[in-house]
Each structure stands twice: as C-alpha cells, then as structure tokens.
Amino acid sequence: MSFPDPAKRRLGLAAAAAVMAVAVAGSAAAQSMVVRSTGPSAAKYPTGAKLKSTDRLTLVSGDKVVLMQAGKTRTLSGPGTFGANAPIQTSQSMSGTVTRMLAKGPTMRSRGGFSRGPGDVAPVEARAPNLWLLDYREAGTFCVADPATLMLWRPNMEGDTALEIATADKKATVALVDGANFRKWPTDTMPVQYGVDYRLSGGGLAAPVTVRFTAVDHTPDTPEESIDMLMTKGCSPQLNRLVDALSESEAG
Structure with a gap:
C-alpha cells in the first residue's frame, strides 16, 4: 500500500484553504x-x-x-x-471629494471646498469638506476625532458674526470674521465634554441648534469603516455628509 507524500498532502491542504479563503472573501465583498x-x-x-x-x-x-x-x-x-448585488459602475478609487472627507486632519482651504468669483452667491447647500469639521447648522450627535483641534465651519464666509455656545452652566462666544468660514472651538473657555448638550445660537443661524459630542477611538480609513462607525455612534449629520459625497462620486 502506498501513502501520499506528506509534503504533497500539506500542499494540497494549503491550496484548499486558499480556495476557501478566496470564496469567503468574495462572499463578504459581495455583501x-x-x-x-x-x-x-x-x-x-x-x-x-x-x-x-x-x-x-x-x-x-x-x-x-x-x-x-x-x-x-x-x-x-x-x-x-x-x-442587491448588481454591478456598480463607478471608479475603483475614491474620488477626491471622498478622500478629503475622510482625511485625518480637516482640509482647511480658504474657501471651504468651493471657490467663487466676484459677485457670485454662495451655494445654499454647501457642505463642510471634511467629516471632522463641525457644521454648526447641523443638530444632533457629532463624532469628535480630536477635541483639541475641533473646528467650527460655516458655508458663508461673508461678514463678521458671533456664535454663542451655551451649556447648562456656562457660555462662550466665538467670533467668525469676514473672509473666513473656519474657527477653532473655544476649548479654553468651553472644553469639549461628551454627553453634554451644547446650544448654539447666532452666527447666522435661523434658530438655535443643539449639538452633543461623542468620542471616536480611531479615525477610520475607508468609507465602509467610517459609515459603520458613524451609524453605531448615531452621528447622523456626518453620516449624511459622507453618503452625499459618495453619491456625488457615483454620479460623476
């Protein structure tokens, strides 16, 4: 009676395992x-x-x-x-818009992701160009990547205005000057706290907005990881922002 060569047997098992791994990966990717x-x-x-x-x-x-x-x-x-699994006819690489959206540090370009000529009107639905910028028009839970570098963002950079931030026991005022749509959160006078309601008013808002912060253990690298994290933590404004960016990439 002949017995199979042990080396060949190990090779055969390894090949079978590789095929199985590919099949499992393909199944997961298809989801x-x-x-x-x-x-x-x-x-x-x-x-x-x-x-x-x-x-x-x-x-x-x-x-x-x-x-x-x-x-x-x-x-x-x-x-x-x-x-659910029809072919998706889009680029295999992330668009520039999505890449900027997921960047670890906010991409603070002078015009916040769009440019205008003299006399042009700012788009009404302009979107913050990065997930980690706090668009203070958006109420709800906001996932904070780094409390020390949290930035406020507004779509319209024309005119000086003041944004008031209030909790149950303290207030702070942030000045946004003409020509700028970014301003650092006032961490010295109003440190970022998780699970606390912040009431934002003024600053061009039609009505006060309430924001609550939640911590992020690490900033995800991919759209899938980002969406999973934002869903899990209930950060709906950022989730909608990312889905809009992905949908624009699809349309392009």
Whole structure:
C-alpha cells in the first residue's frame, strides 16, 4: 500500500484553504449595506441593513435606497425590483471629494471646498469638506476625532458674526470674521465634554441648534469603516455628509 507524500498532502491542504479563503472573501465583498433609505419602504430597508448577494429589493414610487459595496454606492429609485448585488459602475478609487472627507486632519482651504468669483452667491447647500469639521447648522450627535483641534465651519464666509455656545452652566462666544468660514472651538473657555448638550445660537443661524459630542477611538480609513462607525455612534449629520459625497462620486 502506498501513502501520499506528506509534503504533497500539506500542499494540497494549503491550496484548499486558499480556495476557501478566496470564496469567503468574495462572499463578504459581495455583501451590500443600506446607507440611506427614504420613502414608503424605508422601514423595510432601514439604514445599516446588510444585504446578501441573493437579496432583492422591491421598491414603490417615492422610494430611494442608497447601497454601498466595496466603498462604492448605487442609488435605487422606485418603483421596481432590484438585485442587491448588481454591478456598480463607478471608479475603483475614491474620488477626491471622498478622500478629503475622510482625511485625518480637516482640509482647511480658504474657501471651504468651493471657490467663487466676484459677485457670485454662495451655494445654499454647501457642505463642510471634511467629516471632522463641525457644521454648526447641523443638530444632533457629532463624532469628535480630536477635541483639541475641533473646528467650527460655516458655508458663508461673508461678514463678521458671533456664535454663542451655551451649556447648562456656562457660555462662550466665538467670533467668525469676514473672509473666513473656519474657527477653532473655544476649548479654553468651553472644553469639549461628551454627553453634554451644547446650544448654539447666532452666527447666522435661523434658530438655535443643539449639538452633543461623542468620542471616536480611531479615525477610520475607508468609507465602509467610517459609515459603520458613524451609524453605531448615531452621528447622523456626518453620516449624511459622507453618503452625499459618495453619491456625488457615483454620479460623476
């Protein structure tokens, strides 16, 4: 009776393991995640839901679902039935907009991500160019990457204005000067605290906004990791900002 060569047997096992690993990785990569869901079927396909490659989404009129897979997004609009794993025809690399959005340090360009000529009007829906900039128009929970370098951001840089920040027991005022749409959070007089409500008023706001901070253990490197983290921590304004950037990358 002959026995298989031990070296060949080990080689065969290694090859089988490699094939299995590729199959598992392919299966994981094929999984899609719902990153935005609006319309009548939103409860059926909630934000954060993970979809298998065999799943199908049935949408009615008014539905819009944004799926993310391997760092790319696909927008589905109802009515219709769609496969969760259809090919996504977008660039394999992140767009410049998404790269700036995920940068570790806020990219503080003089015009905050857009440029205008003399007499041009600022876009009403201008978006902060980085996840870690606090757009103080946006109420809700904000994930803070580094409390020491937290920056406030406004879309309109024309005119001097003052933003008042208040907690239950203290107040601080931040001056935003003409020509600038960035200003550092006043850490000396109003240190960043987690789980505390900050009421922001003035500064061009139509009505006061309440913001609450939560800590980030580490800043993610990829859109998938970022979206997972923002969903887990409930940082909806930043999540919406990132999904918008990804969707623009898809449209481009």
